[in-house]
Amino acid sequence: xxxxxxxxxxxxxxxxxxxxxxxxxxxxxxxxxxxxxxxxxxxxxxxxxxxxxxxxxxxxxxxxxxxxxxxxxxxxxxxxxxxxxxxxxxxxxxxxxxxxxxxxxxxxxxxxxxxxxxxxxxxxxxxxxxxxxxxxxxxxxxxxxxxxxxxxxxxxxxxxxxxxxxxxxxxxxxxxxxxxxxxxxxxxxxxxxxxxxxxxxxxxxxxxxxxxxxxxxxxxxxxxxxxxxxxxxxxxxxxxxxxxxxxxxxxxxxxxxxxxxxxxxxxxxxxxxxxxxxxxxxxxxxxxxxxxxxxxxxxxxxxxxxxxxxxxxxxxxxxxxxxxxxxxxxxxxxxxxxxxxxxxxxxxxxxxxx
Ligand code: DAH
Numbered sequence: 001x002x003x004x005x006x007x008x009x010x011x012x013x014x015x016x017x018x019x020x021x022x023x024x025x026x027x028x029x030x031x032x033x034x035x036x037x038x039x040x041x042x043x044x045x046x047x048x049x050x051x052x053x054x055x056x057x058x059x060x061x062x063x064x065x066x067x068x069x070x071x072x073x074x075x076x077x078x079x080x081x082x083x084x085x086x087x088x089x090x091x092x093x094x095x096x097x098x099x100x101x102x103x104x105x106x107x108x109x110x111x112x113x114x115x116x117x118x119x120x121x122x123x124x125x126x127x128x129x130x131x132x133x134x135x136x137x138x139x140x141x142x143x144x145x146x147x148x149x150x151x152x153x154x155x156x157x158x159x160x161x162x163x164x165x166x167x168x169x170x171x172x173x174x175x176x177x178x179x180x181x182x183x184x185x186x187x188x189x190x191x192x193x194x195x196x197x198x199x200x201x202x203x204x205x206x207x208x209x210x211x212x213x214x215x216x217x218x219x220x221x222x223x224x225x226x227x228x229x230x231x232x233x234x235x236x237x238x239x240x241x242x243x244x245x246x247x248x249x250x251x252x253x254x255x256x257x258x259x260x261x262x263x264x265x266x267x268x269x270x271x272x273x274x275x276x277x278x279x280x281x282x283x284x285x286x287x288x289x290x291x292x293x294x295x296x297x298x299x300x301x302x303x304x305x306x307x308x309x310x311x312x313x314x315x316x317x318x319x320x321x322x323x324x325x326x327x328x329x330x331x332x333x334x335x336x337x338x339x340x341x342x343x344x345x346x347x348x349x350x351x352x353x354x
Pocket of ligand 1: 172173174175214215252254255284285286287308309310311
């Protein structure tokens with residue numbers, strides 16, 4: 001028994017890992033292990049012999065079991081220590097650089113414009129960028145022969161050979177969304193439509209794709225006075241300072257009367273400052289929706305009337321954030337984007353000061 005004891009305790013002490021320990025357990029105290037076999041021999045002994053050998057064998061079994069348990073937890077501790085040694089982390093190291101994008105000024109200004117006009121009760125409407133010529137022109141009282149069609153430098157889509165229907169166009173303005181919204185919702189109506197528009201034009205102040213926001217308010221008693229109030233409230237909130245507007249008589253096929261709207265500004269030292277001085281800067285077209293346009297939108301012009309306006313979003317961004325060249329907006333130059341971009345966490349709200 002002493003031999004068995006020495007043999008196993010030495011082996012257990014020297015076990016290298018848990019599987020070695022497990023096979024020692026099986027050969028020593030497992031069902032067919034050496035100690036268990038010895039215990040079976042107890043039956044052949046005399047009662048006197050058994051009284052001595054029985055407790056001794058049990059004590060040996062207990063001793064081996066507790067040596068196994070102690071060694072097992074020692075091995076586990078050692079394994080944990082090894083992991084702690086190997087898998088350490090230096091939490092004082094500088095974090096790895098993560099590329100972080102910025103919000104494009106056009107997106108930012110679209111959000112700002114939407115926040116202000118939504119606060120005044122305008123809902124956001126959308127329409128397709130590939131538009132039929134009816135929505136883009138005819139329904140807006142721009143018939144086929146009208147000079148505005150050619151003035152707009154329209155991009156035409158291709159038709160299949162032999163298909164003689166008029167081609168679709170890339171919408172040249174957001175005004176077709178007026179018609180779509182009228183047909184969808186009927187009157188009364190109060191919507192804005194921000195979005196991309198396209199014209200074949202390219203220089204420092206023109207890009208073939210740019211952004212507009214359309215406004216439309218139709219009800220029983222809406223007048224130019226409401227338009228002027230809405231625009232002055234809008235510009236004052238947008239520029240964060242009281243801004244006066246000046247209405248100049250103009251002409252658009254889809255409004256009657258029509259007005260081009262200037263905002264008050266100063267031109268000191270070659271930079272524009274909105275909301276001060278006695279200069280004026282043209283920023284949008286507007287007017288009272290033409291009866292023919294209401295009709296095209298399925299709205300009875302003898303019962304309803306309202307105003308519309310269309311404004312360049314990119315232009316607003318240039319003015320508000322002092323960005324000189326329009327073309328750079330769409331160059332995707334990372335240096336420009338980092339310089340003029342906005343943090344994605346700075347979500348514009350009226351109460352947050354836009
Ligand atoms: N659609 C015009 C353009 O792109 C802008 C415009 C002028 C929109 C007058 C309007 C409006 O809604 O009433 O040049």
